[in-house]
Amino acid sequence: MTNPSDGQPALRADCARCAALCCTAPAFAASADFAIDKPAGRPCPNLHADFRCGIHRDLRRRGFAGCTTYDCFGAGQQTVQVTFGGRDWRQHPDIAADMFAVFAVQRQLHEALWHLTEAAVRCPAGPLRDDLRAVADHTTALTAADPAALRGLDLPGHWRQVAALLRRASTALRRRHGRTGRDHSGVDLAGRDLRQRNLRGANLRGAILIGADLRGVVLAQADLAGADLRGARLDGADLTDALFLTQPQLDSAAGNPRTRLPSTLTRPGHWPAR
Numbered sequence: 001m002t003n004p005s006d007g008q009p010a011l012r013a014d015c016a017r018c019a020a021l022c023c024t025a026p027a028f029a030a031s032a033d034f035a036i037d038k039p040a041g042r043p044c045p046n047l048h049a050d051f052r053c054g055i056h057r058d059l060r061r062r063g064f065a066g067c068t069t070y071d072c073f074g075a076g077q078q079t080v081q082v083t084f085g086g087r088d089w090r091q092h093p094d095i096a097a098d099m100f101a102v103f104a105v106q107r108q109l110h111e112a113l114w115h116l117t118e119a120a121v122r123c124p125a126g127p128l129r130d131d132l133r134a135v136a137d138h139t140t141a142l143t144a145a146d147p148a149a150l151r152g153l154d155l156p157g158h159w160r161q162v163a164a165l166l167r168r169a170s171t172a173l174r175r176r177h178g179r180t181g182r183d184h185s186g187v188d189l190a191g192r193d194l195r196q197r198n199l200r201g202a203n204l205r206g207a208i209l210i211g212a213d214l215r216g217v218v219l220a221q222a223d224l225a226g227a228d229l230r231g232a233r234l235d236g237a238d239l240t241d242a243l244f245l246t247q248p249q250l251d252s253a254a255g256n257p258r259t260r261l262p263s264t265l266t267r268p269g270h271w272p273a274r
Contacts, residue, residue: 010074011073011110011114012073013072013073013074013075013076013077014074014076014077015051015076017076017077017080017081018051018072018076018077018080019051019088019089019090020043020047020051020052020053021072021076021079021080021099021100021103022067022070022072022076023044023046023047023051023067024043024089024100025040025099025103025104026040026104027039028044028066031066033064033065033069034063034064034066035062035063035064036063040100041096041097041100046064049090051088051090068251068268068269068270069248069251069252070248071247071248071251072106072107072110073107073111073113075107075109075110076103078106078110079099079102079103080099082144083099083102083146083147083150084098084099084102084147098147098151099147101151102147102150102151105155106143106150108155109139109142109155109158110143111246112139112159112162113136113139113143115225116132116135116136116162116165116166117136118243119132119165119166119170119173119244120133123169123173124176128168128169128172131165131168135161135162135165142158166225166244167205170203170225170244173243174201174203174221174223174243177201177220178201180201181198181201181203181222182198182199182203183202183203184202184203184207185204185205185206185207185223186205186207186208187207188207188208189207189208190208190209190210190211190212191210191212192213193213194212194213195213195214195215195217197217199214199217199218199219199222200218200219200220200222201220201221201222202219202222202223203222203223204222204223204224204227205223205224205225205227207227207228208227209227209228209232210228210229210230210231210232211231211232211233212229212232213232213233214232214233214237215233215234215235215236215237216235216236216237218237218238219237219238219239219241219242220238220240220241221241221242222242222243223242223243223244224242224244224249225243226244227249228249229249230252230253231252231254232252232253232254233253233254234253234254234256234259235254235256235258235259236259237255237259238260239259239260239262240261240262245262245265247265247266250265250268251268251270253268255267255271256272257271257272257273257274
């Protein structure tokens with residue numbers, strides 16, 4: 001893996017170097033996101049022998065919208081190519097359980113790296129950026145550990161350290177831009193019309209924004225870490241400088257060509273072209 005200080009592109013999924021771990025390791029529950037129940041460790045019935053999805057171009061229409069909003073942040077290829085040396089669970093079924101368990105850990109480490117990288121890039125030189133880079137380097141070292149070490153990792157403990165550091169970064173960045181907006185962290189704003197709210201620099205960490213109307217809203221320096229944006233209306237919203245926004249969050253929302261995005265993220269393919 002490229003060191004996170006080299007930039008976020010190194011933390012993007014490369015499905016060609018994986019073994020469909022996201023289609024096999026986690027469980028699916030029949031819901032608006034998945035058309036079927038699938039237990040953990042069992043391949044999705046739409047998965048082909050070559051690890052390709054048989055309905056990839058038609059996932060949303062076939063009831064698998066959840067697949068289109070999933071991102072492993074590069075954990076899949078790290079697990080297959082590095083942790084298990086290029087082996088896969090089909091040719092080596094004896095490693096399947098270990099591989100699936102390790103993938104779950106790697107996924108969390110890689111998401112942490114995505115946020116640490118973003119924060120380190122945004123923060124000016126100084127002790128905070130040094131701390132961010134140090135924790136990112138430590139997290140990178142953890143991703144290179146062997147399967148036993150990864151399975152035994154105190155992941156909640158590591159995330160507490162990462163989360164505390166990211167909160168410091170969030171506060172510092174919002175203050176630096178003079179935008180320490182209102183604290184809506186963890187607040188249930190589902191379905192709310194927020195078009196008249198001033199959300200510049202707002203703390204929206206973990207906020208429930210399912211179906212919220214954010215059309216035209218400027219979210220400059222707003223902290224969106226862990227915010228639930230499923231079905232949120234982002235037509236014309238400005239997310240250019242939003243903090244800690246991820247591709248899965250964006251993929252779960254509804255926007256249009258006028259929605260302004262960070263340069264590190266991609267406009268979802270299911271959004272209207274015009």
